[in-house]
Amino acid sequence: MEKIQPLIWDGEALLLLDQRALPGEVIYVRCDSVEEVGEAIRDMVVRGAPAIGVTAAFGMVLAARHIARTLTGDESLLARLGKAGATLKSIRPTAVNLSWGVEQMLDRAKTLSGMTPGEGLEQLEKVARKIFAEDIAVNKRIGEYGASLLPARCSILTHCNAGALATAGYGTALGVIRSAFAAGKDIQVFADETRPFLQGSRLTAWELQQEGIPVTLIVDSAAGYFISTGQIDCVIVGADRIAANGDVANKIGTYMLAVLAGRHNIPFYVAAPLSTFDLSLAAGEQIEVENRCETEITHLKKVAITAPGIRAQNPSFDITPAGLITAIVTENGIISQPDQHNIARYFKNAR
Numbered sequence: 001m002e003k004i005q006p007l008i009w010d011g012e013a014l015l016l017l018d019q020r021a022l023p024g025e026v027i028y029v030r031c032d033s034v035e036e037v038g039e040a041i042r043d044m045v046v047r048g049a050p051a052i053g054v055t056a057a058f059g060m061v062l063a064a065r066h067i068a069r070t071l072t073g074d075e076s077l078l079a080r081l082g083k084a085g086a087t088l089k090s091i092r093p094t095a096v097n098l099s100w101g102v103e104q105m106l107d108r109a110k111t112l113s114g115m116t117p118g119e120g121l122e123q124l125e126k127v128a129r130k131i132f133a134e135d136i137a138v139n140k141r142i143g144e145y146g147a148s149l150l151p152a153r154c155s156i157l158t159h160c161n162a163g164a165l166a167t168a169g170y171g172t173a174l175g176v177i178r179s180a181f182a183a184g185k186d187i188q189v190f191a192d193e194t195r196p197f198l199q200g201s202r203l204t205a206w207e208l209q210q211e212g213i214p215v216t217l218i219v220d221s222a223a224g225y226f227i228s229t230g231q232i233d234c235v236i237v238g239a240d241r242i243a244a245n246g247d248v249a250n251k252i253g254t255y256m257l258a259v260l261a262g263r264h265n266i267p268f269y270v271a272a273p274l275s276t277f278d279l280s281l282a283a284g285e286q287i288e289v290e291n292r293c294e295t296e297i298t299h300l301k302k303v304a305i306t307a308p309g310i311r312a313q314n315p316s317f318d319i320t321p322a323g324l325i326t327a328i329v330t331e332n333g334i335i336s337q338p339d340q341h342n343i344a345r346y347f348k349n350a351r
């Protein structure tokens with residue numbers, strides 16, 4: 001069992017580690033319905049692309065159970081499940097894993113005709129459990145491939161939280177760091193605090209501390225200082241959606257780090273599962289960027305830190321062009337110099 005468990009399925013309900021309360025309190029929010037799952041995703045109880053994908057899969061199990069109990073003669077379970085899935089998908093538009101999780105469940109639901117309701121529900125639960133278990137296995141493989149890129153002694157800058165908390169329980173970018181550390185490499189991590197939600201200071205620093213991995217917290221605007229003074233050997237981040245040409249959507253501020261890494265000639269790595277690729281989009285400019293509430297910026301723990309009436313803009317993600325990315329690390333291997341050609345070739349070989 002993983003040390004940090006962001007989500008627990010107990011067979012009846014989904015328990016989500018409340019990431020808003022970390023690192024102060026370790027408490028779980030219980031979700032008994034797909035509506036409660038949706039609320040938890042919206043309110044950032046659970047966040048991080050793979051984690052919300054897995055959460056959505058269990059949300060669909062809860063939806064299917066409710067629908068099966070309340071279905072009237074002239075309704076179709078599949079149509080109602082489709083509606084529940086569409087609502088879930090719309091809650092956070094940037095991370096493709098959310099849609100991916102929902103679609104996996106709908107695909108299975110389409111094959112259930114001929115089964116009793118009980119058998120069908122069992123099959124759906126099985127798929128969600130598999131998505132959960134595979135996410136951890138996939139992260140470990142990403143970790144191993146990524147660790148092979150790192151020298152024996154390495155100082156790494158990471159942004160946001162792409163760790164156990166952002167997945168089913170191991171992490172993508174932090175999975176690489178975990179694997180390298182476990183392999184005996186001398187790893188030092190610099191974690192950006194990641195305004196405004198503070199995934200870096202509240203979550204990444206906490207996670208690494210739990211693992212005994214040396215971590216130093218810096219403010220987002222200090223990244224240029226640390227990189228330009230030679231204190232960082234490489235940058236590793238996760239991703240929310242990767243277009244067919246290798247452009248990457250990730251937490252706001254990622255693009256600045258990629259520009260800095262390019263300027264100072266250090267590698268910029270993205271660690272992400274294949275489920276984060278969206279080959280239906282040719283380029284990053286087609287990725288929808290979620291805009292979140294102004295009060296995430298104007299307030300800290302519900303206390304205003306700006307004068308009344310100050311307007312803010314809060315795009316939650318930005319797009320890093322593929323040309324600034326040294327390599328994308330996936331569970332099937334490493335895509336160096338990602339571009340349309342290399343990614344297409346990679347997926348062709350993977351099939």
Ligand code: MRU
Binds near residue numbers: 047048172173252316
């Ligand atoms: O808004 P968040 O916290 O959901 O954003 C998360 C990120 O941007 C992560 O870097 C990304 O989802 C990858 S997580 C493995």
